[in-house]
Structure formats: structure tokens, C-alpha cells
Amino acid sequence: MKKKVALITGVTGQDGAYLSELLLEKGYEVHGVKRRTSLFNTDRIDHLYQDLHENDVRFKLHYGDLTDSTNIIRIIQEVQPDEIYNLGAMSHVKVSFDTPEYTANVDGLGTLRILEAVRILGLTEKTRIYQASTSELYGLVQEVPQSEKTPFYPRSPYAVAKIYGYWITVNYREAYNMYACNGILFNHESPLRGETFVTRKITRGAARIALGLQDKIYLGNLDAKRDWGHAKDYVEAMWLILQQDTPEDYVIATGITTTVRDFVRMTFEELGIELAFEGEGATETAKVLRCTNPEYQLPVGKEVIAVDPAYFRPTEVELLIGDPTKSKTKLNWEPKYDLPALVKDMIEADVALFKRDAYLMEGGHKIFNYHE
Ligand code: NDP
Numbered sequence: 001m002k003k004k005v006a007l008i009t010g011v012t013g014q015d016g017a018y019l020s021e022l023l024l025e026k027g028y029e030v031h032g033v034k035r036r037t038s039l040f041n042t043d044r045i046d047h048l049y050q051d052l053h054e055n056d057v058r059f060k061l062h063y064g065d066l067t068d069s070t071n072i073i074r075i076i077q078e079v080q081p082d083e084i085y086n087l088g089a090m091s092h093v094k095v096s097f098d099t100p101e102y103t104a105n106v107d108g109l110g111t112l113r114i115l116e117a118v119r120i121l122g123l124t125e126k127t128r129i130y131q132a133s134t135s136e137l138y139g140l141v142q143e144v145p146q147s148e149k150t151p152f153y154p155r156s157p158y159a160v161a162k163i164y165g166y167w168i169t170v171n172y173r174e175a176y177n178m179y180a181c182n183g184i185l186f187n188h189e190s191p192l193r194g195e196t197f198v199t200r201k202i203t204r205g206a207a208r209i210a211l212g213l214q215d216k217i218y219l220g221n222l223d224a225k226r227d228w229g230h231a232k233d234y235v236e237a238m239w240l241i242l243q244q245d246t247p248e249d250y251v252i253a254t255g256i257t258t259t260v261r262d263f264v265r266m267t268f269e270e271l272g273i274e275l276a277f278e279g280e281g282a283t284e285t286a287k288v289l290r291c292t293n294p295e296y297q298l299p300v301g302k303e304v305i306a307v308d309p310a311y312f313r314p315t316e317v318e319l320l321i322g323d324p325t326k327s328k329t330k331l332n333w334e335p336k337y338d339l340p341a342l343v344k345d346m347i348e349a350d351v352a353l354f355k356r357d358a359y360l361m362e363g364g365h366k367i368f369n370y371h372e
């Protein structure tokens with residue numbers, strides 16, 4: 001059978017890395033779009049790299065950017081993909097308030113550029129397109145749990161840009177009969193999660209505090225509730241969405257919601273550290289109540305969490321909880337990781353990572369750690 005060819009935008013991101021692994025395991029030839037950066041930014045996919053001089057290279061990177069139509073057209077023309085996964089985005093909700101126009105360009109118009117390129121190149125019958133839509137579209141709560149039928153009410157420039165991406169995908173499907181689908185994915189995390197998203201900020205901060213490398217973690221809204229899953233499970237759903245007889249949109253979620261505060265609690269408990277929360281809003285803190293892990297020397301009463309209002313968002317999404325009924329029944333998709341398993345995976349990876357830092361520091365190396 002002819003090997004399938006996939007093109008992934010956002011290949012250097014969390015999902016791009018897991019999806020590349022999955023597709024390579026399935027025998028695909030995988031092409032990724034990466035941006036030119038002044039330092040290497042391929043840490044997450046370096047283990048997949050193949051020297052282009054080898055035979056049968058199945059993983060190839062192309063320089064590109066979703067803001068550049070001619071570049072997108074050229075790459076798609078060259079690659080002639082059977083499947084495109086449009087994962088590239090300015091994906092940080094808080095940062096989108098600082099860069100709203102850029103976010104609209106990449107996350108909104110970027111989606112249009114992919115769809116238009118496929119149309120211009122006459123590939124509408126060959127190429128299937130996955131659009132990385134998001135639970136952020138639901139924004140201000142209209143109903144819970146949120147399903148494919150729940151109305152949208154975006155609450156950030158990111159979500160407004162993504163809503164354009166959502167609808168232009170639906171429109172091209174209907175107007176040009178394209179196989180183009182939205183995966184409305186709820187938050188998904190992993191050891192590869194970007195360091196400034198809240199889960200990773202917590203797991204890496206907790207690991208560093210336990211190892212004596214950091215004093216405390218400053219966070220924003222601890223009351224926000226998210227439906228968190230593992231990115232490994234969610235990329236499987238992306239692939240399934242493109243393997244169906246008809247193109248449709250799907251919610252991908254666990255159906256369970258948890259506060260940021262409880263994510264903090266679970267992370268520290270995984271390290272054998274029990275926390276006591278006190279105060280509320282901008283004055284809330286968490287201190288060590290008990291530390292049962294002899295490896296970590298944390299005194300009782302040490303403050304490890306404080307709220308910094310700088311992390312509050314001008315408009316917040318307070319509650320997300322997805323209804324995955326459609327994906328469970330139609331795609332037969334079932335996540336393998338629950339939240340405790342996700343927390344364990346993330347904290348174990350961060351402890352291992354920062355033990356290496358601690359070791360290097362003992363040897364006299366300077367390690368700088370930018371944390372936001
Ligand atoms: P990441 O932020 O980890 O990765 C984003 C990727 O997009 C990176 O490879 C980044 O490149 C690339 N990118 C950014 N700007 C551009 C641009 N102008 N042109 C081309 N590529 C660009 O995100 P995730 O992997 O977590 O998410 C993947 C997609 O899914 C995103 O579209 C996100 O909005 C969406 N999503 C994510 C969810 C989640 O919980 N993770 C949930 C729902 C949707 P670089 O490495 O150079 O920065």
C-alpha cells in the first residue's frame with residue numbers, strides 16, 4: 001500500500017511532537033513546518049530527526065510561517081499531503097491580549113491560508129484537513145458540559161481568532177465539499193507542555209521547590225476550572241477525526257473538571273508534600289503542612305504558592321467541562337490517562353529534569369531559569 005503523507009504545521013509544539021511520533025509509528029511520511037528561529041527550537045522533535053542524506057527519510061522539516069501565503073502554497077505543492085494537521089498557532093491565551101493582531105493573523109487567517117492553498121492547488125479531493133479548534137471557543141459559560149452543539153462566546157483575542165478558524169473550516173467544507181474538520185479539544189498537557197501554561201508551570205515549579213532550586217510559584221486565578229487530559233491521547237483523536245467516512249467536528253475531552261488549586265494540591269501530594277491553602281483572591285497562599293518524603297527538606301509553614309494579580313486575565317474563562325459523547329461513540333476514542341496519571345507523568349519528568357540541573361549546579365555550572 002502507498003504510504004500516506006501528512007503535513008503538520010506547529011510541528012515543534014507539544015501536539016506536533018506527539019502527533020509526529022504517532023504518524024511515524026503508523027508508517028506515514030511526515031512533513032513539518034517550522035519557523036526560522038535564532039536558536040534551535042526543535043527540542044521536542046530532535047529524537048525524530050533523520051539526516052536527509054539517509055535512505056527512506058520519513059520525517060522532513062520545511063521552513064515556513066502561517067502568516068506567509070506563498071510559503072504555505074509552495075510547501076503544500078511540494079509535499080502533496082494526504083492529510084494536513086493545522087496545529088500552528090500563537091496558542092497562549094494571556095499573551096493574545098498583548099499581541100491581538102498577530103494572533104488574529106496566525107490563528108485566524110493562517111487557517112484560511114491553508115484551506116485556500118489546498119483549493120488553489122486543486123487538492124480538495126485528495127487532501128484532508130484537521131483544524132486545531134479549542135474549548136476556549138465556549139468562553140463565558142452558556143451550558144455545561146460543553147458539546148458540539150453548545151453556543152460559542154469567546155473571551156480572548158486568541159479565542160476570537162480561533163472562532164474564525166473554526167467557521168472558515170466549516171465554510172470550506174460546505175462550499176467546496178472539502179474533507180475539513182474541527183477537533184474542539186479541551187486542555188491537554190504532558191511533560192512536553194510549554195512552560196508558561198499553568199499545569200507545566202506548577203509541575204516544574206513544584207519539582208524545583210522540592211529540590212531547593214526555587215522559592216515559590218506565583219500564580220493567577222486558582223478558581224479557574226479546566227477539563228485536563230493528556231496530549232498523547234488527544235493526538236490519537238486528531239488522527240481518528242481524519243479517518244472517518246464523512247468530515248465532522250468533534251469535542252475531545254475527559255468530561256471531568258478540576259480547579260487550578262486542586263491541580264496544585266495533587267502535584268505537591270505526588271511529591272509527598274501536603275499543602276494548606278489560606279486567604280482568598282489576590283491574597284491567597286499555600287504553605288507546607290506536612291512533608292513525608294525524606295528526599296525533600298521542606299520546613300512546615302514554608303510558603304510555596306502565592307497569587308500575583310499580574311497573571312489575572314482581562315476576561316477569564318472560569319469553567320470548562322467537555323461532553324465527549326460523540327467522540328466516544330463515533331470515533332471509539334477513549335483517553336488512557338486520567339488526571340492523577342497525567343500529574344504523575346508530568347511531575348516525574350520535571351523532577352528528573354531538575355535533578356539534572358541540581359547536579360550540574362553542584363558541579364559549579366550556572367543554570368539560569370527564566371520562570372514566568
Ligand atoms: P504549542 O504552543 O506547544 O505549539 C504551537 C506551535 O505553533 C509551535 O510549533 C509554534 O512554533 C507554532 N507556531 C506559532 N506561530 C506560528 C506561525 N506564525 N507560523 C507557523 N507556526 C507557528 O501548542 P500546542 O501544541 O499545545 O497546541 C497545538 C494547537 O492546538 C494550537 O493551535 C493550539 O491553539 C491548539 N489547542 C491546544 C490545546 C491544548 O490544550 N494544548 C487545546 C485546544 C487547542 P514555535 O515552536 O516556533 O513557537
Ligand code: GDR
Pocket residue numbers: 091092093094133134135136185186187188196197198199201218219220221222224225226260311312313316317372
Ligand atoms: P488556557 O491554559 O488559557 O486554558 O489555554 P493555561 O494553562 O494558560 O490557563 C488555564 C487556567 O489557569 C489559570 N491560571 C494561570 N494560567 C497561566 N498560564 N499562568 C498562571 O500563572 C496561572 N494562574 C492561573 C488561567 O487564568 C486559566 O484560567 C490552553 C492553551 O493551550 C490554548 O491554546 C488552548 O486552546 C486551551 O488551553 C484549550
